[in-house]
C-alpha cells in the first residue's frame with residue numbers, strides 16, 4: 001500500500017482547447033453560428049448538451065461566457081457554437097464581428113444537462129440560450145427514443161429545422177418580443193404538461209426564473225427531483241456564469257456537501273502539505 005494518501009475529493013480542472021474561427025453565419029436573424037477548428041479536437045470528449053467556457057477577447061481583456069457545443073465533427077476537428085444575439089454585450093459583439101482566423105481558448109466540455117439514454121422519455125424545455133443544447137440533444141436521440149420539446153423564441157423567424165430521427169413532439173412558443181425574466185410562455189404551457197407513463201427525464205434550461213418555475217411545476221406533477229436536470233443560463237443583471245436551481249431542502253444538502261468537501265480538502269492539505277500549491 002502506498003504511503004501517499006489518496007485525495008478525498010477534487011474536481012479535475014477543465015481542459016483548455018485553442019480554437020480558431022473558420023466561418024460565421026446567421027442561422028436566423030438573431031442566432032449567429034460561429035464555426036471553429038482546433039488542432040487538438042481529435043481528443044474532444046463531447047456529450048450533446050454540454051457547453052464550453054469561452055474566453056472571448058474584448059478591448060478590456062477577456063470575457064468568460066458559457067456556450068453550448070451545437071455540433072461537433074471529430075473527423076474535421078471542427079465545432080459549431082450558436083450565439084443568441086440579445087443586445088450590446090461582450091459575447092454578442094464578439095459573435096457579430098467574428099471572422100476567419102480569430103482565435104480564442106475554450107475550457108471544458110462541462111455540464112450535466114445531457115440525455116439520459118436509459119430514460120423512457122425525454123422532456124426538453126428552454127429559450128433561445130437553450131436552443132443549441134436542446135437541438136443537439138434531440139438530434140442525438142436514436143429512432144426508438146421518445147421526446148417532447150418546448151422551445152420559446154421571439155417569433156417564427158427564430159424557428160429552426162433540426163435533423164431529428166427520434167419520435168419527437170416539438171412545440172415552438174413565440175414570445176412576440178425580447179427575452180424577459182420569468183417569461184410566461186413556457187411556464188404556462190408546461191403547467192398543462194401531463195408526464196407520460198414510465199421513468200422520464202426532464203432537462204429545463206434557459207432564463208433562471210423560468211427554469212425555477214417550470215422545475216417546481218414538474219416536481220408538483222410528481223416528477224422526481226433526480227430526474228430533472230435544471231440550470232439557469234442567464235438572468236437580467238447577471239454577467240456570464242450560470243445558476244444552480246435547487247429548492248430549500250436541496251440547498252441544505254448541497255451546503256453540507258460543500259462543507260464536507262472543504263473539510264476533506266483541509267485534511268488532504270494536512271496529510272500532504274505540498275498538495276494544491
Ligand SMILES: Cc1cc2nc3c(=O)[nH]c(=O)nc-3n(C[C@H](O)[C@H](O)[C@H](O)COP(=O)(O)OP(=O)(O)OC[C@H]3O[C@@H](n4cnc5c(N)ncnc54)[C@H](O)[C@@H]3O)c2cc1C
Nearest residue numbers: 066067068084086089090091129233236237238239240242
Ligand atoms: C451552460 C450554459 C450554456 C449556454 N449556452 C448558450 C448558447 O449555446 N447560446 C447562447 O446564446 N447562450 C448560451 N448561454 C447563455 C449565455 O452564456 C449568457 O446569455 C451570457 O450572459 C451571454 O453573455 P453576454 O456577454 O452576451 O452578456 P453578459 O455580459 O453576460 O450579460 C449582460 C446582461 O445582458 C442580459 N442578458 C444576458 N444574456 C441574455 C440573453 N440571452 N437574453 C437577454 N438578455 C440577456 C442580462 O441582463 C445581463 O446582465 C449558456 C449559458 C450557460 C450557463
